Amino acid sequence: MKKMISQATIDRLPLYFRTLRLFEDEKIPIISSDELGRRLDITPEQIRKDLATFGQFGRKGIGYDVHDLKEKLANILGLHKHWRLAIVGVGHLGGALANYVNFASLGFSVVALLDINKKVVGTQVNGIKVADVTRLNEIVAKDEVDIGVITVPAQEAQGVADLLVASGVKGIWNFAPTKLNVPATIPLINEDLSIGLSALSYYMTQE
Amino acid sequence: MKKMISQATIDRLPLYFRTLRLFEDEKIPIISSDELGRRLDITPEQIRKDLATFGQFGRKGIGYDVHDLKEKLANILGLHKHWRLAIVGVGHLGGALANYVNFASLGFSVVALLDINKKVVGTQVNGIKVADVTRLNEIVAKDEVDIGVITVPAQEAQGVADLLVASGVKGIWNFAPTKLNVPATIPLINEDLSIGLSALSYYMTQE
DNA sequence: TAGATTGTTAATCGATTAACAATC
DNA sequence: TAGATTGTTAATCGATTAACAATC
Numbered sequence: 357m358k359k360m361i362s363q364a365t366i367d368r369l370p371l372y373f374r375t376l377r378l379f380e381d382e383k384i385p386i387i388s389s390d391e392l393g394r395r396l397d398i399t400p401e402q403i404r405k406d407l408a409t410f411g412q413f414g415r416k417g418i419g420y421d422v423h424d425l426k427e428k429l430a431n432i433l434g435l436h437k438h439w440r441l442a443i444v445g446v447g448h449l450g451g452a453l454a455n456y457v458n459f460a461s462l463g464f465s466v467v468a469l470l471d472i473n474k475k476v477v478g479t480q481v482n483g484i485k486v487a488d489v490t491r492l493n494e495i496v497a498k499d500e501v502d503i504g505v506i507t508v509p510a511q512e513a514q515g516v517a518d519l520l521v522a523s524g525v526k527g528i529w530n531f532a533p534t535k536l537n538v539p540a541t542i543p544l545i546n547e548d549l550s551i552g553l554s555a556l557s558y559y560m561t562q563e
Numbered sequence: 564m565k566k567m568i569s570q571a572t573i574d575r576l577p578l579y580f581r582t583l584r585l586f587e588d589e590k591i592p593i594i595s596s597d598e599l600g601r602r603l604d605i606t607p608e609q610i611r612k613d614l615a616t617f618g619q620f621g622r623k624g625i626g627y628d629v630h631d632l633k634e635k636l637a638n639i640l641g642l643h644k645h646w647r648l649a650i651v652g653v654g655h656l657g658g659a660l661a662n663y664v665n666f667a668s669l670g671f672s673v674v675a676l677l678d679i680n681k682k683v684v685g686t687q688v689n690g691i692k693v694a695d696v697t698r699l700n701e702i703v704a705k706d707e708v709d710i711g712v713i714t715v716p717a718q719e720a721q722g723v724a725d726l727l728v729a730s731g732v733k734g735i736w737n738f739a740p741t742k743l744n745v746p747a748t749i750p751l752i753n754e755d756l757s758i759g760l761s762a763l764s765y766y767m768t769q770e
Numbered sequence: 771t772a773g774a775t776t777g778t779t780a781a782t783c784g785a786t787t788a789a790c791a792a793t794c
Numbered sequence: 795t796a797g798a799t800t801g802t803t804a805a806t807c808g809a810t811t812a813a814c815a816a817t818c
Contacts, residue, residue: 362809363762370761374740388775396742400775401811408777416776417818433761434768452659458740458757463764503763527767529760533581533665535603543766545759550665552752553736554577554640555570556710557670559750560734561641569785595799607799608787615801623800624794775818782811789804794797 365406369429371396372403376426388419435463442468442501442525444516445508446476446486449531453505454482467499472512489519496523503527510534517544572613576640578603579610583633595626642670649675649708649732651723652715653683653693656738660712661689674706679719696726703730710734717741724751 375395379387389400389407407413407425410432414420430436441459443450446469453459454466469486471477477488487495495501504520506513506528513532520528527543530536533550582602586594596607596614614620614632617639621627637643648666650657653676660666661673676693678684684695694702702708711727713720713735720739727735734750737743740757 364809366762366765367758369765370755370758371742373761374757390775399811401813402809404775404777405810412777414776415818416816417774419775432765432768434764435761437764437768439764439767448659448662452655455655456756459760462757462761464760502767527763529763535578543763545763545766547756547759548577549663549754550581550669551574551577552754553666553671554580554642554669555573556734556736556750556752557641557644557646558573558576558639559752560646560709561639561644571785597799606787608789609785611800612786612802619801621800622794623792624798626799773818776816778813778815780811780813782809784809785807787804787806789802791800791802793800 361409365409368398368402368406369433371398372406373426373429373433373435376422376429379422380426384422386419387422389414392420437463439464439502440467440500441465441503441505441529442470442492442496442499443505443507444470444489444492444520445506445512446471446473446479446481447507450505450507451481453507453531454484464503468495468501470495472508489516492519493523496520496525501525503529506530506532506536508532568616572616575605575609575613576636578605579613580633580636580640580642583629583636586629587633591629593626594629596621599627644670646671646709647674647707648672648710648712648736649677649699649703649706650712650714651677651696651699651727652713652719653678653686653688654714657712657714658688660714660738661691671710675702675708677702679715696723699726700730703727703732708732710736713737713739713743715739 375392389403393400393403413425413428441464443454443466454469469481469484470489470492471486472489477486479486504525506516508516510532513534514536517528517536517538521538521542528538529545531547533548538544582599596610600607600610620632620635648671650661650673661676676688676691677696677699678693679696684693686693711732713723715723717739720741721743724735724743724745728745728749735745736752738754740755743751745751
């Protein structure tokens with residue numbers, strides 16, 4: 357990471373990207389920050405500021421070329437690379453992610469599934485055979501896994517994270533509701549569903 | 564919503580709550596903001612500030628009573644209520660959420676499943692029969708549904724959101740990767756998995 | 771040209787961090 | 795008492811919003 361760019365900005369880029377895709381589908385060649393902002397409920401100033409972090413992508417008095425900006429954002433986000441995922445923990449959530457189609461359109465594909473449960477190991481999910489978690493190292497190397505997805509219970513998550521780091525994955529996507537310690541060199545994104553649900557409960561409780 | 568409390572604070576409360584539960588399991592009666600912070604990688608000042616938003620829960624020179632603070636947080640977050648969920652869209656993700664055990668321990672239970680697909684309607688998932696989405700109103704009333712969970716494709720999400728609002732749910736938990744418009748009186752939490760995954764891709768791309 | 775819209779600088783707002791008095 | 799730790803005020807930092815010159 358060279359420049360320090362805010363998490364908030366990074367999290368908005370995928371929204372811009374997604375919306376530009378839709379504009380492209382609608383054969384709209386040019387959009388302004390104003391139109392884009394209206395679609396996403398984000399101020400045009402915010403959008404211009406976010407984009408300005410990475411360069412000058414628009415034309416004054418005109419707006420942004422939809423296709424061009426979309427491609428630029430894809431490059432910034434690394435969505436042109438073909439990321440390979442291994443899911444550790446093939447329970448309901450892990451299984452659902454193995455089948456999740458939205459990832460493919462962003463350049464991600466699930467190439468390996470691992471579990472500790474002997475009853476699950478050997479079964480097929482979405483055409484992929486579930487391997488024993490002890491084979492993680494071997495599989496990460498052989499299948500050129502980039503990203504480890506953690507969908508095991510909280511108590512086992514740190515152990516799995518350690519295994520993933522040792523195996524050489526480049527990033528970790530964690531669904532276990534627990535704080536993980538991984539080296540600062542390995543990007544880690546936490547997808548803690550209980551936070552959102554608790555927040556919802558909070559807002560429903562206040563009146 | 565009376566006082567305006569930052570989203571960041573609200574999102575940290577579930578972390579405190581969860582960690583206090585673990586401390587309670589470990590039979591630890593008292594903790595300091597320092598210990599809690601070390602466990603979560605959050606500064607003790609931040610924790611004290613967050614808690615101070617809601618009252619005075621600690622004892623100077625001593626720390627916080629684990630059980631007491633846990634209960635106070637549960638009350639603030641509304642986790643003592645028994646929230647009833649209806650999941651609209653019983654695909655892989657919806658099905659996984661229907662089976663997700665972590666919710667139960669937070670006071671949430673899935674009471675209804677709905678889908679538009681005739682092949683899915685009538686099947687059982689985790690002991691719940693999938694109903695046709697046209698019966699939404701009836702089911703929300705009969706089963707006293709509080710929260711509508713949206714796990715349908717993006718293009719259908721706004722329509723489902725409108726149906727849910729009309730049916731009288733008190734909150735919406737949206738997994739569809741799209742911006743939803745709902746009345747400001749209905750809390751809406753977006754759980755957009757593609758944002759986290761794209762952010763991970765971004766960080767893995769920067770070196 | 772007049773109108774539209776970007777990119778960027780300056781102003782504001784809000785959240786985090788630091789400091790410390792109160793007190794157990 | 796001395797040491798520990800909270801609750802709260804003040805200082806800092808960072809993100810958003812406003813303003814506007816540049817320019818298509």
